[in-house]
Structure formats: C-alpha cells, structure tokens
Amino acid sequence: MEITKKKLEKQKSDNEKYLSNSILRGLEVLKMFSVENQTLSLAEIASNLGVSRTTPYRILYTLEECGYIYQDSHTKRYGLRPKVLELGYTYLNSLELPELAAPYLEKLRDETGMSSHMGILDGNDIVYIARYPARSVATITINVGSHLPVHATAMGKCLLAHLPEENKEELLSKLQVLQIPDAPIVEVKKLRDELQSIKEKGYVFHKGEFETGVWSVACPIFGKDNKVIAAINIAITQHAADEELMEEKIIPAVCQVAREISSFMVMTI
Amino acid sequence: MEITKKKLEKQKSDNEKYLSNSILRGLEVLKMFSVENQTLSLAEIASNLGVSRTTPYRILYTLEECGYIYQDSHTKRYGLRPKVLELGYTYLNSLELPELAAPYLEKLRDETGMSSHMGILDGNDIVYIARYPARSVATITINVGSHLPVHATAMGKCLLAHLPEENKEELLSKLQVLQIPDAPIVEVKKLRDELQSIKEKGYVFHKGEFETGVWSVACPIFGKDNKVIAAINIAITQHAADEELMEEKIIPAVCQVAREISSFMVMTI
DNA sequence: AAACTTTGTTTTATTGATAAAACATAGAAA
DNA sequence: TTTCTATGTTTTATCAATAAAACAAAGTTT
Numbered sequence: 001m002e003i004t005k006k007k008l009e010k011q012k013s014d015n016e017k018y019l020s021n022s023i024l025r026g027l028e029v030l031k032m033f034s035v036e037n038q039t040l041s042l043a044e045i046a047s048n049l050g051v052s053r054t055t056p057y058r059i060l061y062t063l064e065e066c067g068y069i070y071q072d073s074h075t076k077r078y079g080l081r082p083k084v085l086e087l088g089y090t091y092l093n094s095l096e097l098p099e100l101a102a103p104y105l106e107k108l109r110d111e112t113g114m115s116s117h118m119g120i121l122d123g124n125d126i127v128y129i130a131r132y133p134a135r136s137v138a139t140i141t142i143n144v145g146s147h148l149p150v151h152a153t154a155m156g157k158c159l160l161a162h163l164p165e166e167n168k169e170e171l172l173s174k175l176q177v178l179q180i181p182d183a184p185i186v187e188v189k190k191l192r193d194e195l196q197s198i199k200e201k202g203y204v205f206h207k208g209e210f211e212t213g214v215w216s217v218a219c220p221i222f223g224k225d226n227k228v229i230a231a232i233n234i235a236i237t238q239h240a241a242d243e244e245l246m247e248e249k250i251i252p253a254v255c256q257v258a259r260e261i262s263s264f265m266v267m268t269i
Numbered sequence: 270m271e272i273t274k275k276k277l278e279k280q281k282s283d284n285e286k287y288l289s290n291s292i293l294r295g296l297e298v299l300k301m302f303s304v305e306n307q308t309l310s311l312a313e314i315a316s317n318l319g320v321s322r323t324t325p326y327r328i329l330y331t332l333e334e335c336g337y338i339y340q341d342s343h344t345k346r347y348g349l350r351p352k353v354l355e356l357g358y359t360y361l362n363s364l365e366l367p368e369l370a371a372p373y374l375e376k377l378r379d380e381t382g383m384s385s386h387m388g389i390l391d392g393n394d395i396v397y398i399a400r401y402p403a404r405s406v407a408t409i410t411i412n413v414g415s416h417l418p419v420h421a422t423a424m425g426k427c428l429l430a431h432l433p434e435e436n437k438e439e440l441l442s443k444l445q446v447l448q449i450p451d452a453p454i455v456e457v458k459k460l461r462d463e464l465q466s467i468k469e470k471g472y473v474f475h476k477g478e479f480e481t482g483v484w485s486v487a488c489p490i491f492g493k494d495n496k497v498i499a500a501i502n503i504a505i506t507q508h509a510a511d512e513e514l515m516e517e518k519i520i521p522a523v524c525q526v527a528r529e530i531s532s533f534m535v536m537t538i
Numbered sequence: 539a540a541a542c543t544t545t546g547t548t549t550t551a552t553t554g555a556t557a558a559a560a561c562a563t564a565g566a567a568a
Numbered sequence: 569t570t571t572c573t574a575t576g577t578t579t580t581a582t583c584a585a586t587a588a589a590a591c592a593a594a595g596t597t598t
Contacts, residue, residue, distance in 0.1 A: 019328035020585070022291030022555065027335065030356050035363050043575055052557050061287035066296065067392060073570070076576070080360040082389060082396040082416075087299050088357035089350040089414025094304050103404060106375075120351060121337060127351040135372060145358025147351075289555070293587065312545055320548070321587050345546070548589105549586070555584065560577105567572070 025049055026059050030068065030084060041075040088145065097230055098130035101221070103262050105132050105232065108257045112250055114236040115140040118221075119155040120149065120229070121163075124175060126156040129230075140214060140235045149180045151191060154204040154218035155231035161198035162220045162228035166193070203255055205246065208238060215241040217251050219258030223265045232258055294318055295328050299337065299353060308346040357414065366499060367399035370490075370530050374401050374501065377526045381519055383505040384409040387490075388424040389498070390432075391416065393444060395425040396497075409483060409504045418449045420460060421477040423487035423498035431489045431497035432465035437464070472524055474515065477507060484510040486520050488527035492534045501527055 032040060032048055042060065046053040060078055063069045071228045092098070101118055109116040109132040118130035125147040133139045142148075150156035150171065158170060175186045198204050206216040218233035234254050301309060301317055311329065315322040329347055332338045336352045361367070370387055378401040385400035391419060394416040402408045411417075419425035419440065444455045467473050475485040478515040487502035503523050 018327045019334060020291050020295070020327055020331040021522035022289050022585075023295035023328060023331045024335065026289070026295060027291035027337070027356065031359065033359050033363075035359070041575075054558085054578090055556060057577075058287045058289055058555075059292060062289040065288060066293065068296070073443045080363070081291045082360065082391040082398070085357040085396065085398075086416065087296065088354040089412060090300065090302050090304070091351065091353045093412045093414075094302075094307050094349070099402070122351040127354065129354075133368070133371075143362045145354035145360060145362075147355065164588095178452070186385050244514070287562075291555075311547095320591095323548090323588085324586060325587070326547075539595100539598105541598075545594080545596100546592085548591075550589085551587090553586065554582105556582080558579105558581090560579075561577100562577075564575080565573090568570080 018028070022059070025051070025055065026063065029056060029059055029063065030080070030087075033080045039072070039079040039099055041077050045078070077178075092129065092144075095129060100222075100264060101130060101230075101232070104257050104261045104264075105130055108132075108234065108253060109134065111253055112234050114234045114250070116232065116234055117142065118230055118232050119153075119159070120231075121150065121156075122176065124171065124180070126150050126153050126159065126231070134236070136240075140227040141239065142235070149175075151175055151186055152184055153233075154216040155233045157195065157198055157234075158204045158218040158220050158231045159228055161195040161204075164227075172228050203251060203258075205251060207241075207243075213238045215246065217246065217254045218255050220262075221258055221265060222262040229265065232261065242269070291328070294320070294324060295332065298325060298328055298332065299349070299356075302349045308341070308344075308348040310346050312348070318346070342343045361398065361413075366397065369533060370399060370501070371497075373526050373533075374399055377401075377501070377503065377522060378403065380522055381503055383503045385501065385517070386424070387499055387504055387523065388422075390419065390425075390428050390499075393419055393440065393447065393449070395419050395422050395428065395500070403505070405509075409506065411504070418444075420444055420455055420458050421453055422502075423473040423485040424502045426464065426467055426491050427473045427487040427500045427502075428497055430464040430473075431491075433496075472520060472527075474520060476510075476512075482507045484515065486515065487524045488523050489531075490527055490534060491531040498534065501530065 005084075029045055032045060037044075040048075042053055042056060045056040045060070049056060060069065060071070064071055065079070067081060069078050069084075070081050071078050097120070098118060103118045105118060113134060113136065115134045116132045117128055119126040119128050128142060128144050128146045128148075131142070131144045133141075148156065150160055160171060163171070172186075172188050176188050179186060194237060202219065202220045204216075206214075206218075208215065214235055215238055216233050216235045218231050220228045221230040221232060222230040232254065234250055251266065286312065297318060298314055301314060306313075309317075311322055311325060314325040314329070318325060329338065329340070333340055333347070336350055338347050338353075339350050340347050366389070367387060374385045374387060382403055382405065384403045385401045386397055388395040388397050390396075395418075397411060397415045398411050400411070400413045402410075417425065419429055429440060432440070441455075441457050441461065445457050448455060471488065473485075473487045475483075475487075483504055484507055485502050485504045487500050489497045490499040490501060492498040501523065503519055
C-alpha cells in the first residue's frame with residue numbers, strides 16, 4: 001500500500017511534475033465547443049471536465065474577461081467569440097504552404113467539381129490546412145484545422161508512404177501501440193505492404209473505408225530534396241461518385257496538380 | 270498607506286477575484302508567436318510576460334505535453350504546432366457566413382484582380398473571417414483572424430455606420446474612452462458625421478489613412494430584419510491603384526456583390 | 539584562459555487555484 | 569402549492585502554481 005503510493009508519486013514527479021492543471025483545463029474548455037455544441041452551461045462544462053463546478057466557474061470568468069468567450073446574461077450559457085481565432089491563426093499565417101497552393105487547389109476544385117483539400121503531418125495525425133469545398137450544395141464537411149489519424153485517410157496514407165524509412169517505421173510502431181479508438185485497427189504488416197504499393201503508384205484512391213460514404217483521391221506534395229511535405233486530395237460523397245469518372249479523369253487531374261504544386265514548391269520555398 | 274492597500278485589495282476582490290493567472294499567461298504565450306517570431310526562447314517568453322523564467326518554463330512544459338507547441342531539442346527554442354488550429358477553428362466552422370459568402374468573394378476577387386475580404390464585429394474590433402488574396406505576386410497580407418480597431422478600417426466604419434443607433438453610440442463612447450494606441454484618434458463628432466454620410470452613400474472608399482499604402486472599398490452585408498451582420502471589402506496596394514478604375518469599376522462591383530450576398534443571407538440564414 | 543553574462547533548470551517559501559460544502563434560486567415533479 | 573432536483577454562486581481548508589534564489593552549462597567579453 002505504502003509502496004504503491006510512493007510509486008505513483010514517483011511517476012508523477014517524473015512525467016507530470018510540471019503539468020499545469022489550470023492551463024490544461026482552460027484549453028480543454030475552449031475545445032469543448034463545437035458545431036453541435038455552440039453553447040454550453042457551467043454544469044455541462046464541469047461534467048465534461050469531470051470536476052466540480054467551482055473550477056470551470058473560475059476558468060470561464062477568466063476566458064470571458066479576456067474576450068475569448070461570452071456569457072448570455074439570460075440563459076447563463078457560454079459560447080465562443082471571434083477572438084479565439086487569434087490563437088490558431090498566428091500559426092496558419094506562418095505557413096507559406098496553403099497560400100502558395102491556393103490557386104492550384106481552387107483550379108482542381110473547379111475542374112473536378114469536387115472538394116479539394118491540403119493536409120500536413122502532425123504526430124500521428126493529418127491536419128487539414130486548406131479547404132476548397134465543392135460549389136454544389138451537398139459537400140464534404142471536413143474543415144480546416146481538423147485532425148484525423150494518419151492511417152485512416154487517403155492523404156495520411158499518401159504522406160506516410162513517402163516518408164523516409166526511419167520516420168515511417170517510427171510512426172507505424174507508434175500507431176500500433178496506440179490503436180486509436182474509432183480508427184481502423186493497425187495491422188502493421190498489412191499496412192506496410194499497402195504503403196509500398198502506394199509509393200509505387202504515386203496516389204491513393206479510397207472508396208469509403210474509414211471516411212464512410214466518402215471517396216477520396218490523394219497525392220503527395222514534395223519540397224526541396226524530394227522530401228514529402230504535404231498531401232492534397234479530392235473528396236466526394238459516395239452517392240455522387242462514379243468509378244469510371246474517378247479512374248479516367250479525377251485521378252490523373254489530382255496527380256497532375258500535385259506535380260505542379262511540387263515543382264512550384266521546389267522553386268519557391 | 271494602510272487605507273490604500275485595503276482599497277487595492279477591495280478592488281481586486283471585486284473585479285479580478287476569479288481571474289486565473291495560469292490561463293491568462295498560457296494564452297498569452299500562444300499569442301506571442303507570430304510570423305515575425307516563429308520561434309521563441311524561454312528567456313524571451315519570460316521577458317515578454319514580465320515574469321521570472323520559472324512560470325513560462327512550467328507553462329511551456331504543459332503546452333508541449335498537450336501538443337500545442339514543440340521544443341527544438343538542439344536550440345531549446347519553442348514554436349507552434351498545427352494543433353493550435355483546433356482552438357480557433359471550432360469557432361470558424363460554426364459560422365455559416367464565410368462558407369456562404371465564399372463563391373461571391375472569389376468572384377469579386379477574380380473580377381477585380383484585387384484581394385477580397387469579409388469581416389465581422391467583435392467588441393471594438395473588426396475580425397477578418399474570410400480572405401481571398403489577389404492572384405498577383407504582391408498582395409495585401411491581412412490574414413483571417415486579424416483584429417483591427419473598428420474605426421481604423423473601411424470595413425469597420427461601414428459596419429459601424431449601419432449599426433442601430435443605440436449600439437452605434439455605445440461603441441462610439443467606448444472608442445473615445447479607450448483611444449486605442451496606434452489607431453487614429455477618435456473625434457466622436459467628426460466620426461459621427463462621417464458615419465452618417467457613409468450610411469447615405471452605402472459604401473466606404475479609403476485611400477490610405479490608417480492602413481497606410483492600402484486603398485480599400487467596403488460595403489455592408491445585411492441579414493434578416495435588414496440588420497447589418499458583416500462587411501466585405503476589396504483592397505489593393507496604393508502603387509497599383511488607379512482612382513478612375515476604382516470609382517468607375519471597383520466601387521460598383523463591390524456594392525453589387527454585397528447586395529447579392531445580402532439577398533442570399535436573407536433567403537438562407 | 540579567466541571572468542563575466544546569459545540561459546535553462548531545480549529547489550523551497552509564499553501566493554494563488556481547487557474541491558468540498560453550504561447557500562440561493564429556478565424549474566420540474568409530486 | 570409544496571417538495572424535489574438541478575444549476576449557478578460564495579465561502580473556506582487544502583493542494584497546486586509562482587517567484588525568488590541558487591545552480592549548472594554554454595557562450596561572450598576581457
């Protein structure tokens with residue numbers, strides 16, 4: 001009993017000794033709001049955090065005072081304010097990537113009539129950094145800033161396939177250990193074979209799989225030294241998709257635009 | 270002496286009693302990174318915060334552990350990671366506004382060859398929520414998420430002019446009290462007259478002024494009940510601008526697109 | 539090479555954040 | 569209505585975050 005407690009304390013002082021609960025929870029609160037939950041009550045926030053209502057009461061006071069959230073004086077419910085954009089945009093603005101690729105992605109969207117995206121690697125995830133939704137009414141709704149497990153998306157696999165061997169293996173073993181919930185199970189051997197064939201073909205064509213109901217064609221973008229730096233894709237809802245069209249027109253179009261972006265990247269960055 | 274201290278303590282317990290320093294500083298650290306300062310050292314962050322190095326040391330440890338920042342193992346310097354996008358994009362994704370206006374803003378950009386933007390009101394500020402940069406090389410670089418004082422921009426004045434009287438006066442008095450640094454001095458009487466004429470004309474044409482070297486044409490966007498909900502603009506660097514072109518082509522084009530967006534807003538939202 | 543400066547990191551006393559409890563209020567159920 | 573439950577708010581004891589100081593290591597200046 002004594003020993004167990006000591007061990008736990010030891011672990012804490014090794015791994016979490018400098019973790020700040022206040023900051024952890026403050027950021028968690030900001031991330032708690034979503035398209036589905038645009039407003040939240042104090043009780044909801046407290047329950048989501050798994051703490052008493054005192055803690056978020058103070059956090060919410062602070063965030064409101066800073067202008068990141070507002071409180072409806074009648075319903076007492078909280079919601080995000082535009083100022084939260086300041087937090088992420090400093091990062092996005094520091095990237096040249098989406099800016100430079102914008103005209104190409106728009107062209108691709110207009111040529112195919114489907115939504116085009118760009119994503120980069122962040123740990124085990126693909127992060128969407130640019131998005132040009134199809135002009136049609138029913139469109140794909142994966143937004144800029146979204147994170148998805150790298151092995152669950154066409155863009156992710158595409159990026160993974162073209163990574164240097166050492167980085168690829170490191171990521172694969174991490175994915176196997178984690179076995180991320182809601183994502184497909186990682187069978188490393190199978191995945192490794194798939195990545196090999198992706199690398200040879202130069203593109204990924206997903207018909208459904210993880211992104212249920214979505215067809216997706218992805219290609220890698222290369223920078224200096226022929227290193228993969230990003231991926232682009234075209235996505236369309238399954239019921240609007242046509243296999244022949246995809247094979248004959250869309251895949252070549254995505255590959256073509258990816259090559260154009262890559263050669264532009266090599267020239268500029 | 271005694272009394273002064275007591276007074277200060279009283280004030281604190283009234284206004285700041287629930288303010289959390291940890292959260293305040295954590296968010297300040299995230300905002301400290303910029304296009305100019307993409308990486309920062311512990312000492313720089315501590316000095317910017319005006320505190321000892323211990324505090325940011327802990328904050329940075331926490332933010333790194335959460336995946337919002339990284340530390341270069343060699344230089345020891347810190348930088349933002351893509352995960353910070355998660356903080357702001359939940360908000361942007363909850364807005365229909367930029368999504369619905371996108372095709373119109375793109376059209377406007379392509380017709381004029383200049384950068385188009387959309388902004389909304391947030392307290393005393395205009396926040397940019399959509400941006401379509403000109404396809405030319407030298408372009409305006411006011412990014413989505415940027416905040417500017419409402420009376421310093423064409424979009425801001427445009428929005429302000431069409432606000433209901435009570436809200437307008439409330440904002441004007443706030444602006445006068447604050448006298449925001451780096452922004453033009455607010456002479457309420459003069460500004461009120463200007464807003465009146467803006468409301469009659471229906472657009473704002475800025476030749477320079479606060480946004481030095483930038484010409485800008487802004488129009489209001491109206492939603493249900495004819496309430497102003499946003500503004501759009503076209504911006505171009507001064508040396509590329511042409512007064513006759515602006516007057517004859519650009520201003521009518523912006524007004525036309527603004528009307529189109531407004532009538533679409535009334536129909537949909 | 540020696541002294542100085544700066545930077546990152548660790549330790550400890552003090553200050554501030556948190557949880558539990560108590561309270562107030564409002565809406566739902568009896 | 570009365571009771572009950574849920575929610576927001578305030579108070580106080582405990583626990584975590586902070587500043588100051590001390591330390592180690594690297595880079596500069598002398």
